[in-house]
Amino acid sequence: MRRTLVRTLTGVAVAAVLIGTAACAPSDKSGDNDAASGTCTYKIAMMGPITGDNAGLGKPILQAVQLAVEQHKAKNADKCVELVQSDDKGTEDAAPGLAQQLVADQKVLGVVGPAFSGPTSASGDIFQAGNLPIISASATRPDLADRGWTVFHRTLGNDASQGPAVAKFIKDSLKATKVFVIDDKSDYGTGLAEQATAGLGSAVIGSESIQQKQTDFSAVVAKVKTAAPDAIFFAGYYAEGGPLAAQLKSAGVDAQFIGPDGIKDQGFITGAADAAEGSIITCPCIPAEKATGTFAADYKAKFGEEAGTYAAEAFDAANVFLAGVTSGVTDRAKMLEFITAYDQPGVSKHIKFDDKGEIDKSVIVIWTYDVKGGAIVAREPIQ
Amino acid sequence: MKISASMTADFGDLWHNLADLTVSGLTQGSIYALIALGYTLVYGVLQLINFAHSEVFLVGTYSSIILWGWFGFSSGAGAVPALGTVIVMLLLGTLMASAVSGGTALLIERIAYRPLRRKNAPRLIFLITAIGASVAISELVGVLTERKPWGVPALVRPSVQWHIDPRDIGLDIQPVDITNLQIGIVLVTIVMWYALDTFLNKTKFGLGIRSVAQDEDTAALMGVNKDRVIMLTFLLGGLAAGVAAVLYNLKIGTITFNIGFLLGIKAFTAAVLGGIGNLRGALLGGLALGLVENWGAGMFGNSWMNVVAFVVLVIVLMFRPTGLLGESLGRARA
Numbered sequence: 071m072r073r074t075l076v077r078t079l080t081g082v083a084v085a086a087v088l089i090g091t092a093a094c095a096p097s098d099k100s101g102d103n104d105a106a107s108g109t110c111t112y113k114i115a116m117m118g119p120i121t122g123d124n125a126g127l128g129k130p131i132l133q134a135v136q137l138a139v140e141q142h143k144a145k146n147a148d149k150c151v152e153l154v155q156s157d158d159k160g161t162e163d164a165a166p167g168l169a170q171q172l173v174a175d176q177k178v179l180g181v182v183g184p185a186f187s188g189p190t191s192a193s194g195d196i197f198q199a200g201n202l203p204i205i206s207a208s209a210t211r212p213d214l215a216d217r218g219w220t221v222f223h224r225t226l227g228n229d230a231s232q233g234p235a236v237a238k239f240i241k242d243s244l245k246a247t248k249v250f251v252i253d254d255k256s257d258y259g260t261g262l263a264e265q266a267t268a269g270l271g272s273a274v275i276g277s278e279s280i281q282q283k284q285t286d287f288s289a290v291v292a293k294v295k296t297a298a299p300d301a302i303f304f305a306g307y308y309a310e311g312g313p314l315a316a317q318l319k320s321a322g323v324d325a326q327f328i329g330p331d332g333i334k335d336q337g338f339i340t341g342a343a344d345a346a347e348g349s350i351i352t353c354p355c356i357p358a359e360k361a362t363g364t365f366a367a368d369y370k371a372k373f374g375e376e377a378g379t380y381a382a383e384a385f386d387a388a389n390v391f392l393a394g395v396t397s398g399v400t401d402r403a404k405m406l407e408f409i410t411a412y413d414q415p416g417v418s419k420h421i422k423f424d425d426k427g428e429i430d431k432s433v434i435v436i437w438t439y440d441v442k443g444g445a446i447v448a449r450e451p452i453q
Numbered sequence: 454m455k456i457s458a459s460m461t462a463d464f465g466d467l468w469h470n471l472a473d474l475t476v477s478g479l480t481q482g483s484i485y486a487l488i489a490l491g492y493t494l495v496y497g498v499l500q501l502i503n504f505a506h507s508e509v510f511l512v513g514t515y516s517s518i519i520l521w522g523w524f525g526f527s528s529g530a531g532a533v534p535a536l537g538t539v540i541v542m543l544l545l546g547t548l549m550a551s552a553v554s555g556g557t558a559l560l561i562e563r564i565a566y567r568p569l570r571r572k573n574a575p576r577l578i579f580l581i582t583a584i585g586a587s588v589a590i591s592e593l594v595g596v597l598t599e600r601k602p603w604g605v606p607a608l609v610r611p612s613v614q615w616h617i618d619p620r621d622i623g624l625d626i627q628p629v630d631i632t633n634l635q636i637g638i639v640l641v642t643i644v645m646w647y648a649l650d651t652f653l654n655k656t657k658f659g660l661g662i663r664s665v666a667q668d669e670d671t672a673a674l675m676g677v678n679k680d681r682v683i684m685l686t687f688l689l690g691g692l693a694a695g696v697a698a699v700l701y702n703l704k705i706g707t708i709t710f711n712i713g714f715l716l717g718i719k720a721f722t723a724a725v726l727g728g729i730g731n732l733r734g735a736l737l738g739g740l741a742l743g744l745v746e747n748w749g750a751g752m753f754g755n756s757w758m759n760v761v762a763f764v765v766l767v768i769v770l771m772f773r774p775t776g777l778l779g780e781s782l783g784r785a786r787a
Contacts, residue, residue, distance in 0.1 A: 076574075080575065080577055080578060080581075084577070084581065120601065120691040121600055121710075123599075123600070123709065126601070139585060142499075153601075155523060198540055209552070254489075255756060277754055278754065278756055279754065279755055279756050281759075282756070283711070283715065283756075284755075285705050285707075285712055286481055286704075286705060287716075288474075288477030288478075288480070288745050288747060288750055289474060289477065289746075289750030289755055289758065290750075290755050292470045292474055292477060292751065293466070293470060293751070295473065295627075296469060296470055296627050297633040309602065309709070310648060312707055313603065313705055313706060313707050316705075316706040316707065317706070320611045320632075320634075320706075321611075321630075322611075322613070322630065337601065338606045340601070340602050340603070340707065341602050341604065341706075342706075342707075343604045343605070343706055344607060347747070369635075372697065383612055
């Protein structure tokens with residue numbers, strides 16, 4: 071009798087553990103910190119890595135959207151909008167589930183995000199089926215625009231711009247003739263590495279892939295050391311980029327380390343320690359101080375820190391949705407029409423989407439940044 | 454969904470980098486071996502796979518960084534301090550990490566496992582508790598550190614001690630620079646393993662552990678305090694994990710709350726590979742796993758590293774189910 075009881079309880083416990091682990095990932099916190107929750111008719115969502123290994127890249131986006139929503143509420147108290155936070159942790163696992171939740175909530179008129187290319191790729195079909203417009207401030211994988219999603223837009227240049235720009239920068243400005251390309255097998259990393267490799271052509275003397283969550287890169291470092299490049303381009307995120315740069319340096323590889331927007335975060339400097347010094351970062355994101363208007367000052371006043379990576383682009387994305395609400399949009403179909411017709415200057419660039427949801431190439435600028443003195447400092451844009 | 458995988462067996466690549474990969478494989482393997490000691494000891498005595506051991510290691514990494522922070526050393530500080538200071542800092546860091554790891558291991562034993570032992574709970578319950586403790590601790594650390602990575606202060610600046618050039622003897626293998634850090638890691642591991650081995654075989658406490666591993670009821674009849682012995686086993690595993698934590702910190706340079714999981718699985722794999730319940734097996738398994746991983750990465754590309762490691766494990770177990778060295782703690786000399 072007692073044994074049966076124990077066995078039943080064991081079975082229940084095991085089932086609970088399994089169900090708990092399966093369902094544990096998606097977290098959907100609704101409610102803006104500063105808006106009075108529940109009183110606003112409409113909502114917009116921010117989807118990105120709010121927690122997780124690369125949460126540092128989600129935070130500026132979230133905060134910029136919070137700033138936009140708050141400023142909107144101050145001017146339009148009757149048409150206020152509530153912010154919903156969807157934490158996809160930067161991976162594709164939770165994204166479809168979160169997208170379903172957002173689509174099901176009819177009050178959600180738009181999504182700023184998903185922040186990363188992987189979750190965008192995984193959830194795009196769901197947003198399309200629910201006709202929920204999305205404007206990503208940071209997903210750069212080029213083929214996202216080719217998936218036939220009328221709801222997809224982005225307020226930044228994709229890697230078909232960043233890749234060739236990086237290649238041009240490495241060949242012309244850095245004058246490197248031997249480049250080693252490393253990607254992290256993510257949607258973002260592989261897309262960008264392809265573009266950069268195509269642009270670099272014969273300058274690429276070797277390539278290797280790492281895995282996300284990898285911490286020990288000895289095998290890759292050995293291969294890089296043998297190849298002896300002038301420059302190393304790492305297409306990936308800072309969670310791996312930091313330790314990789316550190317291990318390359320301690321193995322005595324003194325090639326110039328270059329990384330894209332995925333490593334443009336303080337987390338790269340923490341992870342790489344003094345190996346980060348002298349690295350160069352490229353990004354389709356505008357430095358905070360170059361954003362027009364009072365954005366940089368407002369951001370700093372509200373959050374006490376400089377606007378981070380893609381904050382300006384996220385601010386613009388949120389403002390497109392908010393302008394739609396102000397102009398009387400009440401459902402998703404009308405929001406989509408509004409976005410398609412939108413043609414206004416934003417703080418990062420002039421915002422107008424083409425028929426694929428991309429920003430016109432002529433206003434896209436790829437910026438470069440130095441890591442100097444433990445901080446990321448803007449330098450000239452790539453011409 | 455597109456599936457893209459390319460697997461090319463590149464013997465040339467492996468051969469060219471053989472020396473470098475071997476050195477890094479031994480270094481990485483040493484860290485696996487130290488953590489594996491904890492798994493193998495607890496399994497030998499309790500027949501329990503202590504999944505929480507990976508978090509015992511994790512808290513060791515964080516506590517050593519906290520200690521170094523107390524003395525003003527933080528990551529990115531720049532200049533490496535003088536040799537004397539470095540040695541003192543390393544010793545203190547190791548003491549701190551071992552103390553915290555050992556303490557955590559004891560705490561887990563006391564809170565999670567002992568009540569279950571008292572009630573003669575079935576094996577599955579122990580397993581669930583172990584996994585639960587592992588997740589609880591790593592998530593707690595994640596919350597406390599806001600899931601941000603922590604950098605390790607640069608205490609040991611890798612300097613090349615040995616430059617080996619196989620081309621001098623006519624082999625077409627790239628030369629390898631062996632750094633002080635790599636030598637240190639392997640040496641410390643061997644010393645630690647030897648100390649544990651001696652402790653188990655030559656001291657009275659070790660005798661107690663081996664007797665409980667062999668037959669706990671008879672050992673109790675012979676006057677061995679079973680609870681104390683079990684506590685001691687956990688403590689020893691924790692101490693080894695603490696040392697591994699400091700070495701890991703120096704080697705990798707950055708830690709986050711979830712590094713325990715994969716390392717724990719690999720260390721446990723190493724313990725099984727060498728023969729679970731067998732101290733020498735843990736050392737051999739750890740080093741073997743490190744080598745296999747790195748050679749596999751050199752041959753097939755980095756993406757295949759984990760695949761190669763676990764395929765090798767499966768193949769070894771198919772031919773030798775008890776692992777490479779086979780014998781267990783209780784049955785023969787560890």
